[in-house]
Amino acid sequence: MNRLRDFWLWLSSTLWFIPGTMVVVSVLLAVALTALDVVIGHDWTEDHPLFFGVGAEGARGMLSAIAGSMMTVASLTFSLTISTLATASSQYTSRLIRNFMRDRYNQFVLGYFVGLFAYCLVVLRTIRGGDEGREFIPAIAVMAGLVLALVSIGVLIFFIHHIASSIQAATILERVTHETLAALATWFPQEMGQPARPGTEIPQKAEAPGTVWHAITADRTGYVRSVDEQALLDLATRNDTVVRMEVDVGGFVTRHGVLCTIARVKPLDEALLRGLRGAFGVGGSRTVQQDPAFGVRQLVDIGLKALSAGVNDTTTGVMCVDYLGAVLECITRRNIPEQLRAQDGTLRVIAKGRSFEGLVGLCFDQIRLCAGENVAVQVSLLRAFTHAARQTGDPARRRVLLGQAQRVAEVADRTLPFDHDRAQVRAALEPCLAQLDLPGAPRAEALLPPRP
Secondary structure, rough: OHHHHHHHHHHOOOOOOHHHHHHHHHHHHHHHHHHHHHHHHHHHHHOHHHHHHOOEEEEEEHHHHHHHHHHHHHHHHHHHHHHHHHHHHOOOHHHHHHHHOHHHHHHHHHHHHHHHHHHHHHHHHHOOHHHOOOOOOOOOHHHHHHHHHHHHHHHHHHHHHHHHHHOOOHHHHHHHHHHHHHHHHHEEEEEOOOOOOOOOOOOOOOOOOOOOEEEEEEEOHHHEEEEEEHHHHHHHHHOOOOEEEOOOOOOOOOOEEEEEEHHHHHOOOOOHHHHHHHEEEEEEOOOOOOHHHHHHHHHHHHHHHHHHOOOOOHHHHHHHHHHHHHHOOOHHHHOHHHHHHHEOOOOEEEOOOOHHHHHHHHHHHHHHHHHOOOOOHHEEEEEEEEEEEEHOOOOOHHHHHHHHHHHHHHHHHOOOOOOHHHHHHHHHHHHHHHOOOOOOOEEEEHHHOOOO
């Protein structure tokens, strides 16, 4: 199941699957409409000359013109798509290319034009004039080709509008954030069994006599795209043992690198080895659908490029922080699965996962380091922490947010020489500290005092 899911995600992100499927559907439609013309007959078309009055040569000419035009438009569409991929890669980050390739609108438009070309070819070969034997003009199929050609005008206009919109920073950030939030909603509620009893320690070595930790190695090099948690739990329960994950989703593993270890007295049998290895989906690249941290990574990369000295696009940097703040609020509201997972009260799986502090650091640590002397970005960071603090009353999580706010204040204190700029950051820091409401927390004036 894990490999099938990985295969489907890969297939749906290609530029040929949906267009190829639409070509097949177009060919079947042409055959079906032509067969319908054969069954109905074409004598009735004489009663409607306005719609079906074209002869064999006219039908051929019209379908030939449509087919030629569709190939020209399809070539233009492919060129615009490749140009968009290159622009997004150079201006934002190369990790966005997969997002554009997965765009269903782009795939549909490509498939529509190529499919209409195939449709015209199939219908063309069935047209016969009077000098070629019995005359046959599939009137319904020819009329359908004309209607599809007229619709293609609207499809082309829509495609140009979509390309122009999809390359904008706001659209890209919104789409990446939406995919990341959807992935968080899908993956965070999923847990293996039940949390282990409080006080349970992580076993570092096998306790039973003769038991050793056997390493389960990968059979290919790449990123761990997904982990079938339920399969790991079932295997550990059936074999009455403990499985320890050595790599998390999004981690990189080399061929023969360790995916997990299992505590056993007996040597590993082939079925168990295949089952454990099959629980990990390894591929050449990460996907947001299976790895929410990769969506965060895309937003951070866009922000880092916007704040780099060569680009210096503060507006885009602030937008990245705002959308990262939305992701942070989602993370703050959700439970982070425990590392130790049990079945019927017995420890079965030692999971590998990110803590709340690690996720928050992934969102903001690198951007904070690039926010020196940039008042707008520093204020946006503090505003994001303020909004996230409203989503939780957990003191531990609030202390993590407080640590982030203090580090932003340290950057501002070190890089902002003017009192006016420092006052702006201090004005954003005060409501943040008030919202966190932690005992012993320093005041804004102490973290960011005015210059003497």
